[in-house]
Amino acid sequence: MKIKVLGGGCANCARLEQNARKACEELGVKAEFEKVTDYTKMAAYGVMSTPALVVDEEVKVEGRVPSVEELKKLLQ
């Protein structure tokens, strides 16, 4: 699984990545993480507000930080 965290490096982006990593760990899923800070790349995903989470090239979360529980459901 390839997970991209989109955001300009704000506190929320860091929390989103943290929660996503924890969700993967709890699910026992192996995932490769990547940070995307280039705004034009974010725009190409259609993302308009940060932070966002892209899982296998699909935007799953935009403009908010879901809980670990919610992320677990999204990542299953």
Next chain:
Amino acid sequence: MGLLEDFGAWVAFQLLNLEPGSALGEAVNFFVYDSLKVLLLLAAMVFLVGLMRTYVTPQRVKKWLGGRKEGVGNVLAALLGVPTPFCSCSAVPLFIGFVESGVPLGITFSFLISSPMVNEVAIALLLGLVGWEITVLYIVSGLAIAVVAGIAIGRMKLENEVEDFVYEIRSKEVKEKQMTARERIAFAKNEVKTIMKKVSLYVLLAIGVGAFIHGYVPVGFLAEIAGKNSFLAVPVAVMIGIPLYSNAAGTIPVVQALMAKGMALGTALAFMMSVTALSFPEMIILRKVLKPKLVAIFVGILFVSIVLVGLLFNAVIG
């Protein structure tokens, strides 16, 4: 608010045993009362707007604004800018998303102006500190500037002053997941946590400075240099507001105290608008998608309209 007033008085005159009527006693009383009132109001407002945000998402806004006509489109964009989150960090993807889905340039600018200027933090602070009349004036004139400036930019046909790559981006459609009620509330709570953490200290500091000004600066101190007959005060106030970017939380309490010492209403409004709407980081970030000429036009139009609104209020309201 009776309870909060009593608490402020209790802290100042009982707990700290200060003399009622003394400068220090009144300043402490004022500080405790105002900070509690403003922080409570701010948390409530951020929570409500946070809930609204789960319905008015940028993805939906761009669909509502796509292909709109001048006038109606600008008004709608300015109104939708109020509950939509705006931080300069997402200005670029937002701008690209709008342009790509066919939102006209002038309408995009109406949104980009109103979104940071008329925001929940500024509204809560104004409501809590200067009353609803001035809050309404601020909101209405902020929306009016966003509409008029957006129409002006739209009429200037500046589409070729947007960086070329913006028109080449073909983005994927984002399918938004329907949020449950519980997720909406969690989102709003998180907004309260994030925003309160970011602004509380500034609010307290600024109310502290305001309390000091209330207690120690003589009444009418600013009437001469920043009163309503001082023509130059408005543009100077707007210039001073630019480097204080987006820190409504840290400036409004001070402005409120300055108004009590004779700063004219129009000057104060223009100053607050400049703080929220005109900022260096935003200009630098917008430069990524706009050619320098359009950044200059955007800043110029905004500067002039804020100054005009300030002068207008100074001339009309005594």
